[in-house]
Amino acid sequence: MGGAMNLDPSNLNGRMLINIDSEEEGTLLVSCSGGIRSKMSVPVQYEDVSEQYSTLAIRIRGLKGGHSGMEINKERGNSNKLMGRFLMDLNSVVDFKLASINGGAKMNAIPREADGIILVREEEVSRVQDKISEWSKIFANELQGIDPDLCLKVEKLDENITRVFSDDSKIKVLRMLFLMPNGIKSMSMAIKDLVQSSTNLGVVTTTNESVVFDSAVRSSVKSLKKSICDDMIVLTEILDGSIEFESDYPEWQYNPQSEIRNVFEKVYEDIFGNKPHISAIHAGLECGLISDKFNGNIDQISFGPNIYDVHTPNEHISISSVERMYSYLVAVLKEIK
Known part of the structure; x- marks a missing residue:
């Protein structure tokens, strides 16, 4: 190059x-x-844990993953997006505390694994397990023939978590994960079966100050690449986050x-x-x-x-x-x- x-x-x-x-x-x-890398951050305010909670690890395993350009058309599961859907639904029925969320290894690879560490009251552990069973069936149905080895599970940890996201930070992070553009955005009408534009939420990382969302945006049409980036900018502004773009390269x-x-x-x-x-x-x-x-x-x-x-x-x-x-x-x- x-x-x-x-x-x-x-x-x-x-x-x-x-x-x-x-x-x-x-x-x-x-x-x-062409392509560009986006790095979106949602600032996190932490608070001390003042009550007795059970610590649970929500894990997604068994996805195939793959190259976010060459294999985005195979509609494989994205562990980060699946985690976002599960946690958003769980949040509607369980008042959990979020300690961290991490997933994926490379920005340009479809992520195969994700982990969310949450704290719940002991009496609500069974409700979390019920939701795991419910969403395991949902994901298995959606990804049948694509990602048959997908595993959504919960593990009880002995780890003593002393601080968690504030409620406001938690909901902003979950909304970002849930609403983040991902997957095929448009197909070419000139070349059969060609993906024209797409984006891949490859890595989610929790730091001491924020949760960072790393995506690879691709398009063979410059204006469509910009459109995806503009979607991300607006989403970031709504959720009081920040966004940076780097490694921009042109299309043919x-x-x-x-x-x-x-x-x-x-x-x-x-x-x-x-x-x-x-x-x-x-x-x-x-x-x-x-x-x-x-x-x-x-x-x-x-x-x-x-x-x-x-x-x-x-x-x-x-x-x-x-x-x-x-x-x-x-x-x-x-x-x-």
Whole structure:
């Protein structure tokens, strides 16, 4: 990415780019998403525990997780969002104290686990257990065939908790978790089955001063990425929180009038006798950075030979595929000329 980020467009006269960086023969990439990281914080006021409570750990386990770009379309459960739904409903029937809430490992990964530590009066423990049973069935029904190993459980802890969130802080944190945008926001109408914009609440962390919500926002349309960010800004303002954005990278928007795509399609059919697969990726590519350098005024396409187990010690490439794609590239260049 460093080379693309530091490219000076004034050094180039051409406005057509062939990117040989794809990993599947016969697939032509014509778009990629841009993205940005959001970090939202809700300040927490703590108060001392003055009564006798039972300490319970609400845990979510067994979700598949996955890459928040490539696998967001699989509708897998997000442990942070599931925890938010459970705790909001529990709060309507049990007057619990919230000590901490944590979930997820990486901002750009669909979170698999989450933990909420709560304090309840001993006589209300059974009501919490009843809610666990109720929501276990709800989640199992919603995620059947997607996340069959989901486990929602409660554990009684011997830990002595001495401070908890104030009631006002608790409800603001729960509302943020419950209302936070997450998942697919729009689908492309130009490319079948392509996620156009999405957001993933990847990490929730309790600190001494606040609860922090880390999300990855992606879109192949700049204005839709901004729209998701604007939703987050408004939500943060309503709940007296703060928000920061970082690691912004540009998208490569699909161009329905692309001349280079038409050439690649025609030549592929001439050589191989069938149509190539036109695809896009809901993740970042150098093409997004290069497109941004030229304010979108560059015609691009990405293709390549079959490469397997990319970015692992087992990465390898098909030599015969390289030969075919080389011949294909030469034919494309002749057609352009």
